[in-house]
Amino acid sequence: MAQPELETPRPGDTPATLSPALAAAKAEVHADLLRRHAAAIDITNRAGIRRLLTQLTEEHFRNKPPAALVTAADRERLVDILFDEVIGLGPLEAPLRDPDITEIMVNRPEQIFVERRGRIELTNLAFEDEASLRRVIDRIVSTIGRRVDESEPMCDARLKDGSRVNVVIPPVAIYGPCLTIRKFGREVLTPERIVSTGGSSEAILEYLDAAVKTRLNVIVSGGTGSGKTTLLNVLSGFIPGDERIVTVEDAAELRLRQVHVISLESKPANVEGHGQISIRDLVRNSLRMRPDRIIVGEVRGGEALDMLQAMNTGHDGSMSTVHANNPRDVITRLETLVLLAGTELPSRAIRGQIASAINVVVQTERLRGGARKIVNVAEVLGIVDGEIALQELFAFRQVAVTPDGRAVGFHTATGTRSNFAAHFKANGVDFPDSMFAPTNQPPMEGLY
Numbered sequence: 001m002a003q004p005e006l007e008t009p010r011p012g013d014t015p016a017t018l019s020p021a022l023a024a025a026k027a028e029v030h031a032d033l034l035r036r037h038a039a040a041i042d043i044t045n046r047a048g049i050r051r052l053l054t055q056l057t058e059e060h061f062r063n064k065p066p067a068a069l070v071t072a073a074d075r076e077r078l079v080d081i082l083f084d085e086v087i088g089l090g091p092l093e094a095p096l097r098d099p100d101i102t103e104i105m106v107n108r109p110e111q112i113f114v115e116r117r118g119r120i121e122l123t124n125l126a127f128e129d130e131a132s133l134r135r136v137i138d139r140i141v142s143t144i145g146r147r148v149d150e151s152e153p154m155c156d157a158r159l160k161d162g163s164r165v166n167v168v169i170p171p172v173a174i175y176g177p178c179l180t181i182r183k184f185g186r187e188v189l190t191p192e193r194i195v196s197t198g199g200s201s202e203a204i205l206e207y208l209d210a211a212v213k214t215r216l217n218v219i220v221s222g223g224t225g226s227g228k229t230t231l232l233n234v235l236s237g238f239i240p241g242d243e244r245i246v247t248v249e250d251a252a253e254l255r256l257r258q259v260h261v262i263s264l265e266s267k268p269a270n271v272e273g274h275g276q277i278s279i280r281d282l283v284r285n286s287l288r289m290r291p292d293r294i295i296v297g298e299v300r301g302g303e304a305l306d307m308l309q310a311m312n313t314g315h316d317g318s319m320s321t322v323h324a325n326n327p328r329d330v331i332t333r334l335e336t337l338v339l340l341a342g343t344e345l346p347s348r349a350i351r352g353q354i355a356s357a358i359n360v361v362v363q364t365e366r367l368r369g370g371a372r373k374i375v376n377v378a379e380v381l382g383i384v385d386g387e388i389a390l391q392e393l394f395a396f397r398q399v400a401v402t403p404d405g406r407a408v409g410f411h412t413a414t415g416t417r418s419n420f421a422a423h424f425k426a427n428g429v430d431f432p433d434s435m436f437a438p439t440n441q442p443p444m445e446g447l448y
Helices: 020-040 046-062 072-087 090-097 130-142 191-196 202-213 228-236 279-286 303-311 327-339 347-357 421-426
Strands: 101-108 111-116 119-122 154-158 164-168 178-182 218-222 245-249 261-265 293-296 319-323 360-366 372-384 387-401 407-413
Touching: 020 046, 020 072, 046 072, 072 090, 090 101, 090 111, 090 130, 090 178, 130 154, 130 164, 130 178, 191 202, 191 228, 202 218, 202 228, 202 360, 202 372, 202 387, 202 407, 218 228, 218 327, 228 319, 228 360, 245 279, 261 279, 279 293, 279 303, 293 303, 303 327, 303 347, 319 327, 327 347, 327 360, 327 372, 327 387, 347 372, 347 387
Parallel strands: 218 319, 218 360, 245 261, 245 293, 293 319
Antiparallel strands: 101 111, 101 178, 111 119, 154 164, 164 178, 360 372, 372 387, 387 407
16 A cells, blocks of 8 residues: 655644744643633633633733834734644644545644545644643543543544544553544545546446445455445445435444435443443344444454445345455455454355355555545455455556655456346346456546
């Protein structure tokens, strides 16, 4: 998997970039706020807090000598920074508001990276000190009733907008607290958008649309940040609205627009180590909820066995994602995950379960330059000579790397017709032969 590229820092309005006068003013106004108004602060009254901060800032500069005065724009900037610290996540508020940023990574108080359009950037954002970063971490984890300390130095959480948060502190994190936020996209990606941005071809999405609607079981595979969950969201949108869907996730990210949807989320153990509800518990429980389809956000443990059994026992059209590098690795990965369930099934029986349960594997990848694409669509043919056989239907052929570092190529069919042609036809879908004909490589300007 291609790694995101590192770019030079971008400017930011943070304590690290404030002038000495503004930095001193910020500290004094913040101290004044806590001294005079701490008991009366209502973080739900955002407008009231902003008015109070504006008032305190104006009071601070009112009797200052001319040399200490700052512009109205600087005072407004100071109010913005204080506002973010008082009711928000401090210097992280700016990247959280930026729609082009998908990930925020705090390595140390003074070192904050972001991923913007697939490229990693070192920003000029910074916390004042480690204590400021810890306050933000505590603010995040307290909303879900968790704590982070030396006895529990790692924690997963979620912001109000659904963004996923991971926290690691000493002694596990050697150089101080680390915070990673994967933002929850506000815009739901559409099939048309995927095609227009080069993430897929129309033929691939037409095939996947038919696969979902005719109730084939689909696995989306890829590495971290390759767009698996995003694609799963899109594929879930192809499910007819009159079916009952149960989604099972470790952290809720799927946003299905159908009405008949039940969303389940795993629950970690409390501070005493009790009360954990695992993905496997939820998959098992979902079978008692009369689902037409079950969508598991990601399988990475023994729940793989329960998911396969569900797919094999009347829940056709179910879907999930898995971490794997290619469709062949998906099969190997699922075999390993089934063993984690503690089953005594022999390998031959496990392969039989996989071959009968999984119909289609869709591989996603984040290419050099940050673009996320469907790079392979394969069908599971069954057991041949003791092994699970696959056939590739569609692929992305990388041709070149542009001067600005983007991998470009084109999507094409492989020339192999779908093994499910009879299944599709029985369900009213008849693909033309041309859909599976290989595409000639376009000229350089036609690559994406």
